Amino acid sequence: MRIRIKLIFTIILFCLFELSIAYAQEPIVYSRCKRTTDTFDLTANVTINGQSQTVTRTMTGLDIYDVLPDVTNFFSNFSAPCDLVYRDPNGVETVIFDCSSTSTQSNACAALDAAVSFDGNTIAFSVFRGSLTNYREHIHSQVVHPDADPVDLGYYDFPNKRLATTGAHLHFYNVSTKQIQALPFNTGVYDSGPAFISNQRIAFTSTRDDHTTTVVWGTTESKKGTRIWTVDIDGKNPDLASHHSLSQEQHPFMLRDGRVAYSSWQIFGGLPFRYSNNGAGTHTTIDNLFHIYAQDPDGAENFPIYGQHSGDHTKSYFGADHKAAHFITQTSDDRIWFADYYRQNNKGLGVLVGVMPEPKGQEGKSPHEVTSHADFFVPRDAINFADWTHSDDTSSFTLGWLGAQPISHPNYADPLPFAGKLGHPAALPNNGLMMAWGKGACSVVVNNSVFNELGKQAPPLTSGGGSGVAMNLVTSLEMDTPGCDVGLYRATQIPSQHPGDLEMVVDSKDWHEIMGRAVVPYANIHGVDHPDTIERADVRTSHPSLETGTPFGLLGAASVTDRETDPKDGIHFIGEHQFNLQGTDTIDYTDDELCGVRILGNMPNRNRNVVNEIANIAGERVTILGEFPVLNRHADGSRAIDASGHPDTSFLVRMPANMPYLMQGIDCDGRTLNTDQTWQSLRPGEQKTCNGCHVHS
Known part of the structure; x- marks a missing residue:
């Protein structure tokens, strides 16, 4: 792969000395967050050659410490203030919601998460409110002077401003009248991430039911x-549409087929232990366990689209390693795009992945037809938008490593030494794709190989994280180049061959431009006025056991012996993957031993101190809702045979709706043979059936 990349760059050699700019384009809406452009005079008493002296060093590249929203910095602690801006086809901009000129240290805001209605006339967005704080970090003496005796100088306040939030509320901007309607702000409640499901109704994420997240075994935390x-845009008729969500869901987006896709934090049971983190029995990086799920608008039929089973710190067949999947769009060809990145340290930037959705009820490739753990249930048609970027927890690739000439950018005097990272994909008309491109190292965990590629000696403290290392790297380059400057660009080819083939949409040195959306009717992108309509479960279901207004649903399966529950590596109890990557068979057993099904109910955690109240692998309180046999027999006692010629183990059971649940296969003595490891729920009147146990391929 590296040879192929270098050949491409050697041939192209970046004849463009400046990136092209898209002058004629569709109107867009985006958020712009204040970028830290200040220098920082770092003064300290240090000892050099036995002499104590006061040294001042002017640091640059402080924008490398700016924080943009991601799965970790979802509620708070991101750079602010942030404005919401409308940009017309001629590039004329109007500030829809002004935070930058109205914010004070004690009363500040950030306008984020823009979404456009299907008629193109309403823009929904979130406004986060709170106070501004300065970023702080310990400084190492050799950041002040490379010859200083190595000591920790303690905390320093940086000029970077971050928003310590107290809540978020939803707003709606009418493009025609230029009027804004705001839903009420309630301190401590976060309503954010709106997505239109009709012109008059949205889906969004909220903390309003006040549950806290699953407690991962071995940790002592239950987060918000x-x-x-879902709610009407006038704030009426709110409805909880994901009773199965017991941790966090983020940034929903309505797909062309009528489902609502979203990033789902899947940390129940053994899932966080799919691989260890530098120690036997330890969990992986928990905040990276965000995968793409989809559900009907009312919350029925939740199902994984990407990432629930893939990822083993190796790349999938299409060239990307799954970490946290987030920020979703869908282009004209129905391909679903999202960012995939390492949480917290990288500004929500990494790679862009595009997948063609599998048929409903299928997730991807069978684990028994692939050779790599990274390909378990990965969609069969997936694209890595650009192999010149990555999703690792370190600085972006250098163009020297890629074998390419540095890029000349109109905002900077020196060519850019880093290829940068990508995020925030957004569909444009005619199968176009817009994205955020972060120019620079774009990580607070850095690598100093860039010095060697520029023919320079790497100074001390220019690799790693913390202690002022990141700004030391940028300052030591002695170039007019950013630590991370994010702007909006559009693709001129897919996949991208190099950063130079991106076309600038809007990119100012004073701002980070993110979360762009085209302000056009849905038909301009997808050729139809709106996505497919999926009626509520109780409307589309007719069954004698589901009377009008019932608080129950029906759950059924064609067979419990038609299953994909056996672990890829077998039942050995010697590796990390038996009970947490693919398959949850507890022992070796035969189909004849499967006698019944147990339904477990999961109780949402309700306070941050729940870690003092429970101690189990589930991370939640679990109750048995019921058990029932599946060895179906005729009246004479003989075993019934299903249409496939196998013993009939089908079932259909009536159970409470709006209750998170898990299914387990059990033997005739009630012992668990296999188990779910993600939450499900039924909506009132829903009839959910499947072909077998965990048959996702």
Whole structure:
């Protein structure tokens, strides 16, 4: 792969000395967050050659410490203030919601998460409110002077401003009248991430039911949780639409087929232990366990689209390693795009992945037809938008490593030494794709190989994270180049061959431009006025056991022996993958031993101190809702045979709706043979059936 990349760059050699700019384009809306452009005079008493002296060094590249929203910095602690801006086809901009000129240290805001109605006339967005704080970090003496005796100088306040939030509320901007309607702000409640499901109704994520997240075994934390709600744009008729959500869901987006896709934090049971983190029995990086799920608008039929089973710190067949999947769009060809990145340290930037959705009820490739753990249930048609970027927890690739000439950018005097990272994909008309491109190292965990590629000696403290290392790297380059400057660009080819083939949409040195959306009717992108309509579960279901207004649903399966529950590596109890990557068979057993099904109910955690109240692998309180046999027999006692010629183990059971649940296969003595490891729920009147146990391929 590296040879192929270098050949491409050697041939192209970046004849463009400046990136092209898209002058004629469709109107867009985007958020712009204040970029830290200040220098920082770092003064300290240090000892050099035995002499104590006061040294001042002017640091640059402080924008490398700016924080943009991601799965970790979802509620708070991102750079602010942030304005919401409308940009017309001629590039004329109007500030829809002004935070930058109205914010004070004690009363500040950030306008984020823009979404456009299907008629193109309403823009929904979130406004986060709170106070501004300065970023702080310990400084190492050799950041002040490379010859200083190595000591920790303690905390320094940086000029970077971050928003310590107290809540978020939803707003709606009418493009025609230029009027804004705001839903009420309630301190401590976060309503954010709106997505239109009709011109007059949205899905969004909220903390309003006040649940907290699953407690991962071995940790002592239960964070603020979010679920998907729906509401009319006037604030009426709110409905909790994801009773199965017991941790966090983020940034829903309505797909062409009528489902609502979203990033789902899947940390129940053994899932966080799919691989260890530098120690036997330890969990992986928990905040990276965000995968793409989809559900009907009312919350029925939740199902994984990407990432629930893939990822083993190796790349999938299409060239990307799954970490946290987030920020969703869908282009004219129905391909679903999202960012995939390492949480917290990288500004929500990494790679862009595009997948063609599998048929409903299928997730991707069978684990028994692939050779790599990274390909378990990965969609069969997936694209890595650009192999010149990555999703690792370190600085972006250098163009020297890629074998390419540095890029000349109109905002900077020196060519850019880093290829940068990508995020925030957004569909444009005619199968176009817009994205955020972060120019620079774009990580607070850095690598100093860039010095060697520029023919320079790497100074001390220019690799790693913390202690002022990141700004030391940028300052030591002695170039007019950013630590990370994010702007909006559009693709001129897919996949991208190099950063130079991106076309600038809007990119100012004073701002980070993110979360762009085209302000056009849905038909301009997808050729139809709106996505397919999926009626509520109770409307589209007719069954004698589901009377009008019932608080129950029906759950059924064609067979419990038609299953994909056996672990890829077998039942050995010697590796990390038996019970947490693919398959949850507890022992070796035969189909004849499967006698019944147990339904477990999961109780949402309700306070941050729940870690003092429970101690189990589930991370939640669990109750048995019921058990029932599946060895179906005729009246004479003989075993019934299903249409496939196998013993009939089908079932259909009536159970409470709006209750998170898990299914387990059990033997005739009630012992668990296999188990779910993600939450499900039924909506009132829903009839959910499947072909077998965990048959996702």
